[in-house]
Amino acid sequence: MNDYPSTLPHPQQRGYSCKIRPNMIRTQMADGHVRQRLVNTGAPHELAVTFMFTQTQYQEFMAWYRNDISSGQDWFRMKLLNEYGGTESVCRIQNGELSASLNCVNGEGPLWSVQCRLDMEPGSGSGSGGGGDEVWIDPEGWDELYAFIYVPYADTEPSWPGVKLEKNSQGFYVLSMELFSGIPCESTVEFHNNHGKYTYSIYLFEANDWPGRIIRVREYESEVEYVT
Secondary structure (H helix, E strand, C coil): CEECCCCCCCCCCCCCEEECCCEEEEEECCCCCEEEEEEECCCCEEEEEEEEEEHHHHHHHHHHHHHCCCCCCCCEEEEEEECCEEEEEEEEEHHHCCEEEEEEEECCEEEEEEEEEEEECCCHHHCCCCCCCEEEECCCCCCCCEEEEECCCCCCCCCCCCEECEECCCCCEEEEHHHHCCCCCCCEEEEECCCCCECCCEEHHHHHHCCCCEEECCCCCCCCEECC
C-alpha cells in the first residue's frame, strides 16, 4: 500500500467535513413505522478535503496520483483528522475524481487548489488496521492465505490447513485475534497458501504487538514486517 508523499502538504482543515455511513437497511412497515437494522459498521467514512499546492507540488501530486495509486483507484495511507485526532488513515479518492483550480499567480508562481472526496476506512485512524481485536495482513505475494496454529503437547493434532483468511474491502487479509484466545503463548502460527508456499513458524507471544495493525508476512521467514 502506498503512502501519501511526505514532501506534500496535507489537506487543509477549512472546508474539511466527514460523513459517517454505517450500513443500514430501512423497511417501511404496514402500520407506518420504519424498521431500521444495522448490517455492519464497515462502510467507509466520506471526507471532503482541499489541498493547496505550488506548481511543483501540484506536478508531484499528479505524478503520484497517476503512477502510484492508479489514478485514484488504489487505497493509500495519509494523516487525516478523525475521531482519533490527526493520525494515519487508510483512504482512497472516490471514483478517482479531482477538481483542480488556479487560485492565483504570485512571485513564486501559480498556487493550485485541488479538491476531492475520500473514502476513509472506519477505525483505521488508530494508526493501524481494522480495530483492536484484529490485524490486517498485506496480501502482497499471497493469492490465498491460511493461518495454521500448532499447540505443543495438545491432546489432538491441529486440523490442516487451518483457518482460511478472507479479504476486507481494502484487499487486506483479516486475522481475528480471537483465533489465539486461550492458546498458550509458546504455540506457533504458520501462514501459507495451501499450495506449497508458507512462512516459518511464528511464536504467538510475538502476536501481542499485532492487534490493530497492518503487517506483512513473507515466505520462508519467521518474523513479520510492521507496515503500520
